[in-house]
Amino acid sequence: xxxxxxxxxxxxxxxxxxxxxxxxxxxxxxxxxxxxxxxxxxxxxxxxxxxxxxxxxxxxxxxxxxxxxxxxxxxxxxxxxxxxxxxxxxxxxxxxxxxxxxxxxxxxxxxxxxxxxxxxxxxxxxxxxxxxxxxxxxxxxxxxxxxxxxxxxxxxxxxxxxxxxxxxxxxxxxxxxxxxxxxxxxxxxxxxxxxxxxxxxxxxxxxxxxxxxxxxxxxxxxxxxxxxxxxxxxxxxxxxxxxxxxxxxxxxxxxxxxxxxxxxxxxxxxxxxxxxxxxxxxxxxxxxxxxxxxxxxxxxxxxxxxxxxxxxxxxxxxxxxxxxxxxxxxxxxxxxxxxxxxxxxxxxxxxxxxxxxxxxxxxxxxxxxxxxxxxxxxxxxxxxxxxxxxxxxxxxxxxxxxxxxxxxxxx
Amino acid sequence: xxxxxxxxxxxxxxxxxxxxxxxxxxxxxxxxxxxxxxxxxxxxxxxxxxxxxxxxxxxxxxxxxxxxxxxxxxxxxxxxxxxxxxxxxxxxxxxxxxxxxxxxxxxxxxxxxxxxxxxxxxxxxxxxxxxxxxxxxxxxxxxxxxxxxxxxxxxxxxxxxxxxxxxxxxxxxxxxxxxxxxxxxxxxxxxxxxxxxxxxxxxxxxxxxxxxxxxxxxxxxxxxxxxxxxxxxxxxxxxxxxxxxxxxxxxxxxxxxxxxxxxxxxxxxxxxxxxxxxxxxxxxxxxxxxxxxxxxxxxxxxxxxxxxxxxxxxxxxxxxxxxxxxx
Numbered sequence: 001x002x003x004x005x006x007x008x009x010x011x012x013x014x015x016x017x018x019x020x021x022x023x024x025x026x027x028x029x030x031x032x033x034x035x036x037x038x039x040x041x042x043x044x045x046x047x048x049x050x051x052x053x054x055x056x057x058x059x060x061x062x063x064x065x066x067x068x069x070x071x072x073x074x075x076x077x078x079x080x081x082x083x084x085x086x087x088x089x090x091x092x093x094x095x096x097x098x099x100x101x102x103x104x105x106x107x108x109x110x111x112x113x114x115x116x117x118x119x120x121x122x123x124x125x126x127x128x129x130x131x132x133x134x135x136x137x138x139x140x141x142x143x144x145x146x147x148x149x150x151x152x153x154x155x156x157x158x159x160x161x162x163x164x165x166x167x168x169x170x171x172x173x174x175x176x177x178x179x180x181x182x183x184x185x186x187x188x189x190x191x192x193x194x195x196x197x198x199x200x201x202x203x204x205x206x207x208x209x210x211x212x213x214x215x216x217x218x219x220x221x222x223x224x225x226x227x228x229x230x231x232x233x234x235x236x237x238x239x240x241x242x243x244x245x246x247x248x249x250x251x252x253x254x255x256x257x258x259x260x261x262x263x264x265x266x267x268x269x270x271x272x273x274x275x276x277x278x279x280x281x282x283x284x285x286x287x288x289x290x291x292x293x294x295x296x297x298x299x300x301x302x303x304x305x306x307x308x309x310x311x312x313x314x315x316x317x318x319x320x321x322x323x324x325x326x327x328x329x330x331x332x333x334x335x336x337x338x339x340x341x342x343x344x345x346x347x348x349x350x351x352x353x354x355x356x357x358x359x360x361x362x363x364x365x366x367x368x369x370x371x372x373x374x375x376x377x378x379x380x381x382x383x384x385x386x387x388x389x390x391x392x393x394x395x396x397x398x399x400x401x402x403x404x405x406x407x408x409x410x411x
Numbered sequence: 412x413x414x415x416x417x418x419x420x421x422x423x424x425x426x427x428x429x430x431x432x433x434x435x436x437x438x439x440x441x442x443x444x445x446x447x448x449x450x451x452x453x454x455x456x457x458x459x460x461x462x463x464x465x466x467x468x469x470x471x472x473x474x475x476x477x478x479x480x481x482x483x484x485x486x487x488x489x490x491x492x493x494x495x496x497x498x499x500x501x502x503x504x505x506x507x508x509x510x511x512x513x514x515x516x517x518x519x520x521x522x523x524x525x526x527x528x529x530x531x532x533x534x535x536x537x538x539x540x541x542x543x544x545x546x547x548x549x550x551x552x553x554x555x556x557x558x559x560x561x562x563x564x565x566x567x568x569x570x571x572x573x574x575x576x577x578x579x580x581x582x583x584x585x586x587x588x589x590x591x592x593x594x595x596x597x598x599x600x601x602x603x604x605x606x607x608x609x610x611x612x613x614x615x616x617x618x619x620x621x622x623x624x625x626x627x628x629x630x631x632x633x634x635x636x637x638x639x640x641x642x643x644x645x646x647x648x649x650x651x652x653x654x655x656x657x658x659x660x661x662x663x664x665x666x667x668x669x670x671x672x673x674x675x676x677x678x679x680x681x682x683x684x685x686x687x688x689x690x691x692x693x694x695x696x697x698x699x700x701x702x703x704x705x706x707x708x709x710x711x712x713x714x715x716x717x718x719x720x721x722x723x724x725x726x727x728x729x730x731x732x733x734x735x736x737x738x
Contacts, residue, residue, distance in 0.1 A: 058724040062674055082717040084676040131680050215586050387720055389587035395723035396539050
């Protein structure tokens with residue numbers, strides 16, 4: 001854990017105490033360019049506390065006095081919301097609400113698009129009577145929808161083939177061709193589903209509802225993973241983008257879970273390690289920002305200003321440059337060059353080299369985003385990152401599996 | 412839980428022994444200079460030597476006895492000229508209050524340790540699967556293996572533990588499936604019991620709680636849940652049904668308490684629901700209260716399932732009794 005305090009000079013006279021907003025979140029959204037710009041635009045200081053997914057949830061639930069705004073994902077909102085740590089967000093106070101896409105409000109980019117299983121954000125969006133979360137529209141939401149993406153895995157084209165013939169399948173995460181060179185992301189609401197999709201795609205298992213698996217189904221999946229582990233299929237797991245990039249650069253993996261910004265970090269391996277557009281569809285996630293329960297008066301106003309700022313375009317553009325989408329793309333477009341918009345949102349070939357959030361080139365000219373335009377990708381969501389009913393059971397079993405992979409236990 | 416009528420039944424054995432010795436020293440029954448020896452005291456109290464040792468150390472700390480150049484302790488603060496008085500303690504006709512005597516007698520049964528074990532065994536299950544090590548449990552409680560087996564038998568009978576194929580005692584894990592099933596069962600049997608109980612409900616108590624909900628900000632959902640059970644549902648003239656309800660609730664309540672210990676804040680929505688429920692019970696035909704109770708239970712189940720999920724992000728090292736071994 002580290003706390004990145006705002007280092008920039010105070011513009012106000014020293015006698016006046018600068019207002020300060022404390023944001024708790026993960027590496028997905030707590031990027032320095034976002035904070036600097038928000039600080040300049042809003043005129044108050046912003047502290048970022050960046051934690052990994054699990055620590056972030058725990059702190060958000062149990063120490064809500066320690067932050068004002070919580071930036072996380074819809075799928076793990078249950079944990080924090082039902083611990084009473086957050087307060088409802090008034091839709092009337094969100095200026096861009098009408099421009100927020102149907103992917104989050106309805107559950108699909110259009111009326112006819114598939115909905116995907118598991119914790120689709122719409123299922124946790126609106127506040128229902130009795131303090132529950134649900135998809136029935138009301139005047140309040142639990143989390144302001146912001147950044148999201150459709151995740152898949154990356155693969156070595158030298159092993160699995162390149163071009164349109166490849167037809168990447170989640171089953172490759174358990175494929176004999178990659179035996180000994182497979183890694184999964186170590187997060188029980190994320191990597192678990194990469195493994196579950198792989199188990200179904202390879203024909204090994206079938207789940208009645210992959211988004212809310214039973215104890216028996218979870219046990220069957222863990223048994224399969226353990227068998228594959230003993231046979232030597234997995235070479236590791238990872239928790240952050242840097243680790244994922246390293247596994248690829250070292251040549252340790254032929255196929256693994258991937259996050260979009262990691263492709264931009266690849267150097268030598270970038271030419272043969274390819275983002276999959278899986279034939280089965282994507283595993284998606286949706287992030288957002290929530291308000292701590294203790295906020296009121298001027299502090300609450302400040303938090304609403306920050307939330308509104310998030311959807312005013314700049315942050316959406318920064319997110320796009322690391323491969324993530326924003327819930328109201330039209331405003332982000334104002335802050336993206338035509339070439340950037342064409343590549344990231346329209347799926348067109350990059351007209352020139354494109355830079356990531358920190359200025360490094362992450363997309364070489366001529367390349368094309370896997371899966372095509374935003375709407376094509378969003379139509380093919382089959383599962384959302386999910387904290388299932390049996391999450392405790394699944395998370396414990398997953399931890400045991402990860403420990404065994406890391407420690408290399410024999411059987 | 413097994414509630415004993417003797418308030419001293421849950422007190423550690425060494426406390427009881429210290430209490431008897433202290434009272435007899437204060438009253439002068441045991442004179443200054445008398446040599447207190449572990450063996451004979453253990454024989455009088457019908458216990459092992461261990462708790463006697465602890466009791467004597469406690470009296471030493473209190474300054475009621477002192478060490479000397481010999482085996483045992485001398486009664487009194489010590490000083491010059493005190494001659495050790497060596498006689499059999501049974502000659503002194505110790506006063507042992509009936510309550511203490513009774514508590515000491517029941518020491519050797521499983522009942523006095525059961526509640527503590529039940530709470531620990533039930534509440535750990537939200538954190539996964541645990542093996543109960545019999546020898547560790549015996550040592551932890553300071554009781555014999557026979558007593559431990561009685562405790563385990565009772566836990567099994569109440570559905571809190573089971574035997575693994577390798578004959579180990581296993582508790583947990585508490586899954587969402589178990590929680591859903593238990594709430595489903597509650598939804599069936601509790602409204603039914605409430606209906607049967609209608610003529611026997613303690614309406615005055617219900618009114619008192621209704622009044623408190625309005626005025627007492629410290630009132631908790633657990634307290635109200637217990638009140639609903641004791642004053643209303645458990646008044647049903649069907650002991651088998653009431654026993655089933657109690658048994659089915661056991662695990663859920665223990666886990667609830669575990670979550671509260673983790674810091675789960677007071678839940679106003681649930682308190683409001685109890686207010687509505689008590690109001691329906693006391694002022695309306697019982698059918699409406701039964702319907703409402705069914706709804707309340709299905710809402711509670713959903714909330715309960717969501718709240719349980721936090722456990723996956725809490726590090727749990729060192730939080731369990733020593734006889735519970737995480738699997």
